[in-house]
Amino acid sequence: MNINDPRLKLTLPIEEIEEGALAQIESALALLCLKTLAIMPDVHAGYDLPIGGVALLEDHIWPGAVGYDIGCGMCFQESHILADELPDHQEIYKRILGMIPVGFDRQKNKMDFTKFRSASGYACLDYAVNEHAAQQMGTLGGGNHFIEIGVSTMLEGHTSVGVTIHSGSRRAGWLIGDFYMRMTNGPVPLNSEIGQAYLQDMNWALDFALANRKHMMQRVFEALGDNFSDKQGFVNENHNHAVVTPEGVLHRKGATPAEYGQVGIIPANMRDGVYITVGLGNKEFLSSASHGAGRTMSRAKASKNLSFSDFQNDMCGIVCPIEEKREKLLDEAPGAYKNINQVLEYQKGKLINVVDHYSPIIVVKG
16 A cells, blocks of 8 residues: 555554455455545544545545445534532433333334335335434434533533433444445545435435434433423534535544534443534645544454453442443443543544543443
């Protein structure tokens, strides 16, 4: 791989990038339609494009560079509750689990949402997406998706409680992504029939993912005994998308938009909380930032090599599903992730500035 390729923009030393991600970077650089490839410091191997990759393509759209969980992202909303006013933490945790299905659980009754009509014309895709969407609206999912209630730590005298939700378009988005990744096997011209069909169907999934997060945010605020409104202070970002810009088609795979002045969210892990950021609009790096800390090991490796007792000690004082899920949750232990301080250091004053940090007191996982 030619690390001096002017199209390649690295936020971290190349020696710190794992072999699998390097191979995917090399494959992306081989694309004639690639204009710029920016690599965020949470980079690790994904599918076609590494997670933490941002690719600007000329007149082409690439379903594989968006991935399966179209519209996966995060929402944040500060509550009207101060830390010392928060009701019993265990009780809130139980209320949330009673209101929001997690993991493989679904809604008992079908939920309303704008029906999906694929621009591809495949009726079977329409049916499958709509069936899943109706039962998965307002559900969290599993893996690294979470609901986190934390307390502000950086602003003196400011101990407000904030809620962060990380989730995506669930099985509906997965079906759309899988369909087009199989149909394209790489970038396709934006103005082709299939390129335009993907763009339309992807945008539906982006809308569904946001509606899903908002639905859950409403339920969490109900569990807190507070009122939710997205009219003031509500932060939403998705980190799996493609956007048509005057410069080309901008693809983010596990990367956060960081336009100048844009408020963002960078979570660390279950123990170390969530950082609120403001973008600096660095055009060289495609006005992007990391979407998290990034993994240091695969889920299988983490489950095999990490200590459950260390995980328990890490999570001491935080209400979370560690006892009920035990070793099944080990792949989400803090030790499976990169050092968030180093990841942020690569970006501070360059891509983003950190303006607040919320330390977790309640974490809900699937």
